[in-house]
Amino acid sequence: MKTQNVKSTTDPRLRIANCNRQLLAWQGWQLLIPNDWNPVKVEGDFDDGSLLIADMHAARLGLRWRKAAKTADPAKWADRAMRAEVGKLAASEVSDLAMPQASAWRISRLYTEPEPPGRDVWMGWSEPSGRVMEIVYHAQARDNVLAGDVLTTLADTTRGEPLAWSIFDLSVKTPAKLSLQWFKLNAGDLSLAFSEKRGRKLSVVRQIGPASLALARQPLDGWMSQQRHPLRKLYRPMSKPEPTVLGVGGQKLEGLRATLSRKRRLWWLWVVAKRLVLLGLHDPARKRLLIGQSEDEQVLRDLMASIGWAKGTE
């Protein structure tokens, strides 16, 4: 089987600053994609999920991953998966692809469409997380985008380690104990909710932008009121929001802090946290409003302090 070598730059800052690219970090995977490409369909969790990335005109990249069976043979899995994806005839033209971090990949196979437009398909078995990944690139012409640009920046996170998240322009880092519970990716209003095992201790991070338009609609405490509105049946505000300051991305951001208390008549609802903390911040540099909600204030402050980490690598 032929082997192809993939050139890479080792400095992550150089990779991001190379051209107009954005970092996509989701469920432990990290890769650089052009600014014109954006996720349009996101499904699944750390062990089993998919991402569809498209530009304004058509789908560009499809990612699909799942947890690998411990006893499976990587070579047999790759052969079987490639045959299922491209067909028996085309599977004979598959070649091994040497990835920049060779030790992180048990197997890496690439199929290049000989007569585009068509699909270039890559399959890999990641050692750090024990997951298998399939990437399909919709090639319009014979280019080296998949092997030369996308795969050189693909990285995985070890299972059980803290995770870095970056989607559209919301980027946040979470500790190992938190996993993604739900997300809302609306234009200008992005929310990620993380929790510990079995949905306990939910922490929500929300980014609204542009800040000027958002503040023209209502002030920051109005947005915080909107955030706590769905909780009104369970919680009551303890006091008026008070000013607060939080360091985010090396800057001191001013905002408001509010505390909610579980209603007294719901004393028997032990699954509902007794107290919730809401933080609302205005980031003038990034022109965004940041709103956080959690029952653990320290976790929330740590989460919000990490917002915008992906921008800091430029």
Add this chain to the structure above:
Amino acid sequence: MLFNKKQPQLSAEQALGLKPMRLVEAEMQRVQGVDDNAGGLLTVKLRQPKWGRRLFRLPEHATKTFEFDSIGTFVWENIDGKTSVEQIIKRLSKRYDLNLREAQVPTLSFLQTLIKKGLVGVPLEKAKKEPV
């Protein structure tokens, strides 16, 4: 419906290449907001409905006012029959520092609303008839 003309199905590429144009002659009145984010008010003269002309007569100077936010005003001002949908999305993305996807979704949704209200139309080129 049975008697409605069948609307042509457009691909994403074709939809982005369309050049919307205004169907009403009305001036946008700017409303100054915070940080120079100006919204606008568009006052449109109401037309007599064809079917209800004898039953419901509208006053001669009846108007309807639409209120736009700053993004809506920006999109409206770029609708001139010469700018394509894709160009409007890119300009919006640059103006408000938005991701292309974040600019595309509300722009297309807003244009659909304007088309439904009858304020904007998109000319579709007729297919040339091949000689027999």
